[in-house]
Amino acid sequence: MTRGFNFSAGPAALPEAVLRQAQAELLEWGGARASVMEVSHRGKEFMALAEESERDLRDLLDMPSNYKVLFLQGGATQHFAQIPMNFARREGVADYVVSGAWGEKAVREGSPYTRVRLAASSLDSNYTCIPSRGQWDLDPRAAYVHYTPNETIHGVEFHDVPDTGDVPLVADMSSNILSRPLDVSRFGLIYAGAQKNIGASGLVVMIVREDLLERCPRDIARIMSYAEHAAHGSLLNTPNTFGWYLAALVFKWLKAEGGLAAIGERNRVKAERLYAAIDASAGFYVNRVECSARSWMNVPFFLPRPELDAMFLAESKEAGLLALKGHKAVGGMRASIYNAMPLAGVDALVDFMRDFARRHG
Known part of the structure; x- marks a missing residue:
């Protein structure tokens, strides 16, 4: 493992x-x-x-x-x-x-x-x-x-x-x-x-x-x-x-790691990269939060058909991308990208999302 x-x-x-x-x-x-x-x-x-x-x-x-x-x-x-x-x-x-x-x-x-x-x-x-x-x-x-x-x-x-x-x-x-x-x-x-x-x-x-x-x-x-x-x-x-x-x-x-200025810049880049992938998916993935209020730490997103949720979670877990299920109060998916999440983890998630959308879009 x-x-x-x-x-x-x-x-x-x-x-x-x-x-x-x-x-x-x-x-x-x-x-x-x-x-x-x-x-x-x-x-x-x-x-x-x-x-x-x-x-x-x-x-x-x-x-x-x-x-x-x-x-x-x-x-x-x-x-x-x-x-x-x-x-x-x-x-x-x-x-x-x-x-x-x-x-x-x-x-x-x-x-x-x-x-x-x-x-x-x-x-x-x-x-x-x-x-x-x-x-x-x-x-x-x-x-x-x-x-x-x-x-x-x-x-x-x-x-x-x-x-x-x-x-x-x-x-x-x-x-x-x-x-x-x-x-x-x-x-x-x-x-x-x-x-x-x-x-x-x-x-x-x-x-x-x-x-x-x-x-x-x-x-x-x-x-x-x-x-x-x-x-x-x-x-x-x-x-x-x-x-x-x-x-x-x-x-x-x-x-x-360089203190909070350095970690803040890293967090900004991670969030921008994930939101850009969502917004560029031609509606396959949707984040419903007003752009000016989007969180750098917790990124909820939704697939076009609820029946895809279980498949997304199973395949993402198999790919080593863990705990992406959204909160029960909201549904969908949620990626929490706190300080400890490296940029490589966000890149891996973005690559998986693009491939999943290509196969199921």
Whole structure:
């Protein structure tokens, strides 16, 4: 068996160099004479890894000093509830801009903890575009404005950062964090499940402006308080040590690849090459997202006849192109081309798509 090109939306492909290093270090990590999964999270070896991983992340993002970095357990869905729990009063209000299924879920999970206002939505387009900025109804008294810069399921992405004035901007960047340079200072809070562009599932990386931590209430359990996690360096309880270790390796890999400017250019080229193949197929393949909102990370596309779907998936898998089935909410196909997907993988997919269209068109 040989590794295929993995187009899974998440858990997603990891850089091969990272996997090989993790494999080599699995039994004996550094000078610990034990696996990284077997050492204390409060021991000097792991503490050194934690500190270095934070420095690398800050360096990659050129992060301002007034932001805290947290390495937390769970996934983004847990934090859909935990964010309003920490930053919005029950009697207050938080604005949400929804451009896909994950934004919908953030609204649903956040509603028990604050009054959620739907400030804008592109549901009427079946989430094929970004809500028109002129239609956003933002409350200047809102605790924050939440949005999803990249919608993994629908393949819709913001290509700029919304201006929300004095109201903190909160972003679920699970599927596009570290995919290009980012001005962290535009945000109050950024959070991301690790399993797409950072590492393994079960870890969430959070970047939060220090002044927002002062809002965290004292009448919630300490384990739910971001202020408590920040005060304890993300070691309030036993963290996902292996997930943190993998994230640290990915940060090193990104720096070795030239940083976010270089990886962003690579991601732009990959996306343009795949969309060009779809658009040049004379309608055999169709992407329904408005061109200005097409995602660099997740590319859904549809074949001309549903009966071809199973054949496409079987043949693509046989060709070593894995996990191309679209999400059940949308159907069709979806190619997720995160940082770890090499250009060679996109080229292999494009060649297969052209050959499949020639044979079945």
